[in-house]
Amino acid sequence: xxxxxxxxxxxxxxVVGSVxxxxxxxxxxxxxxxxxxxxSQSLANPQPAPSGPQTQSTVSVSAxxxxxxxxxxxxxxxxxxxxxxPRFAPxxxxxxxxxxxxxxxxxxxxxNSVDETQWAPNGAGRTSGEVAPSDIDALAGFLQACxxxxxxxxxxxxxxPAAAAAEVAYAVQSLGSSLYAIEIGNEPDxxxxxxxxxxSLEDFEQLWxxxxxxxxxxxxxxxxxxxxxxxxxxTWTVPFGQHVGSSEIILLTQHYYRGNGQSASSTVxxxxxxxxxxxxxxxxxxxxAATIGVPFRITETNSFYNGGADGVSDSYASxxxxxxxxxxxALGGGTGANFHGGGDGDxxxxxxxxxxxxxxxxxxxxxxxxxTLAGQGTLLQTSVAAAGLNxxxxxxxxxxxxxxxxxxNKDAVQNLALSVDTGQTVNTAAxxxxxxxxxxxxxxxSIQGAAVAxxxxxxxxxxxxxxIAAGVVSCYVPAASAALVRIT
Numbered sequence: 001x002x003x004x005x006x007x008x009x010x011x012x013x014x015v016v017g018s019v020x021x022x023x024x025x026x027x028x029x030x031x032x033x034x035x036x037x038x039x040s041q042s043l044a045n046p047q048p049a050p051s052g053p054q055t056q057s058t059v060s061v062s063a064x065x066x067x068x069x070x071x072x073x074x075x076x077x078x079x080x081x082x083x084x085x086p087r088f089a090p091x092x093x094x095x096x097x098x099x100x101x102x103x104x105x106x107x108x109x110x111x112n113s114v115d116e117t118q119w120a121p122n123g124a125g126r127t128s129g130e131v132a133p134s135d136i137d138a139l140a141g142f143l144q145a146c147x148x149x150x151x152x153x154x155x156x157x158x159x160x161p162a163a164a165a166a167e168v169a170y171a172v173q174s175l176g177s178s179l180y181a182i183e184i185g186n187e188p189d190x191x192x193x194x195x196x197x198x199x200s201l202e203d204f205e206q207l208w209x210x211x212x213x214x215x216x217x218x219x220x221x222x223x224x225x226x227x228x229x230x231x232x233x234x235t236w237t238v239p240f241g242q243h244v245g246s247s248e249i250i251l252l253t254q255h256y257y258r259g260n261g262q263s264a265s266s267t268v269x270x271x272x273x274x275x276x277x278x279x280x281x282x283x284x285x286x287x288x289a290a291t292i293g294v295p296f297r298i299t300e301t302n303s304f305y306n307g308g309a310d311g312v313s314d315s316y317a318s319x320x321x322x323x324x325x326x327x328x329x330a331l332g333g334g335t336g337a338n339f340h341g342g343g344d345g346d347x348x349x350x351x352x353x354x355x356x357x358x359x360x361x362x363x364x365x366x367x368x369x370x371x372t373l374a375g376q377g378t379l380l381q382t383s384v385a386a387a388g389l390n391x392x393x394x395x396x397x398x399x400x401x402x403x404x405x406x407x408x409n410k411d412a413v414q415n416l417a418l419s420v421d422t423g424q425t426v427n428t429a430a431x432x433x434x435x436x437x438x439x440x441x442x443x444x445x446s447i448q449g450a451a452v453a454x455x456x457x458x459x460x461x462x463x464x465x466x467x468i469a470a471g472v473v474s475c476y477v478p479a480a481s482a483a484l485v486r487i488t
Contacts, residue, residue: 047464057386067379077338079111087356090141094358097456110153119167156185161214187230238288261304282332308347316436322367430463
């Protein structure tokens with residue numbers, strides 16, 4: 001097997017989940033009295049009972065391994081034309097702060113605009129339709145400031161092997177250890193009719209090979225990924241991977257969206273419902289990647305394509321959706337996902353910005369943050385009994401010890417009176433809750449009562465101290481919320 005994601009020289013800080021969880025949970029009243037039954041303890045910061053109906057529910061955690069969450073799992077993705085503006089610059093302190101809050105992780109530069117962007121070795125920079133050396137230098141400074149790595153895309157459809165090779169050679173020099181790998185083209189399975197009259201997988205494999213040869217002549221040590229398909233996993237992604245093999249790519253890459261943002265069926269209810277298509281696609285990718293001998297990653301994803309569904313992709317529901325999405329990708333064998341974004345429209349983007357100037361952290365960002373706070377480690381199998389409600393639960397055992405339980409209650413009415421049976425001795429427990437005014441709300445999202453500031457600053461209230469009895473942790477998970485329980 002080839003290596004999975006390796007972060008920059010700051011990778012030693014990569015256990016971001018455990019570091020932040022320790023700071024926000026164990027450091028915020030994380031202890032718990034274990035002397036008596038639930039409801040009768042003297043708790044440092046007891047959780048108030050939510051108003052409205054309650055459903056008794058149980059989450060059971062087994063010792064069986066179900067997957068893993070490694071460094072840089074939750075990443076971001078932006079269009080290549082982002083480099084023509086001031087977004088990725090070492091002085092963009094607010095965006096750096098918001099990246100820092102989630103990172104270090106992996107930034108992917110690509111999207112549809114990658115195949116419309118030309119290399120301009122003598123360009124002035126910040127010019128639409130081209131990328132100049134100064135643009136790559138600005139990206140390098142940004143990455144150094146936030147400690148992220150980059151999967152850097154180059155134009156395949158409308159460029160030449162020589163131009164791509166020259167751009168990669170400069171990127172290798174400028175980005176240094178911040179460069180994770182190169183992606184050649186974007187969604188080549190859709191090139192037919194868009195860029196070429198006749199087009200097939202064999203045509204792509206030949207053209208990709210020509211670009212690869214030129215790139216490696218200019219930058220012999222650079223690593224490549226592919227094919228960054230829009231879909232067509234069994235007929236395009238996996239066959240391509242088998243054609244090039246593990247000697248030519250270090251990562252099999254795929255894109256995935258829940259549906260079409262312009263479709264009437266792309267609703268809040270649809271977004272928070274189970275997604276069997278994702279599960280099936282992950283199974284196909286996992287099996288295919290295993291035959292090739294490389295890991296796989298969803299390098300471009302979000303709720304609904306075509307920019308998202310207005311009032312849905314930017315709603316609080318996206319906070320809960322993205323948690324399930326990330327855990328499903330981990331359970332399905334993926335090494336991570338990059339959530340596409342940018343701009344200040346009504347569709348999807350974790351971070352809203354106006355020409356690079358941060359406007360706000362959108363609801364989706366909060367789901368990414370809660371997932372990050374759960375930490376890295378081994379996923380354990382869980383089971384949920386919640387009277388048939390739309391509830392999911394996940395357990396992460398950190399490599400340095402401790403257990404994080406994430407419970408996502410997508411029912412808009414029923415609160416959960418939750419018991420978590422870990423099957424182990426519990427010494428302490430602490431609880432953070434992600435909430436919003438309503439699934440359709442586009443503002444007012446918080447974690448433990450705190451919003452994430454434009455600068456990335458985040459100061460949640462003290463964690464609740466759940467009750468503990470005989471190894472069972474009891475707490476509430478309000479309607480339409482997600483809870484993170486940290487157990488030691």
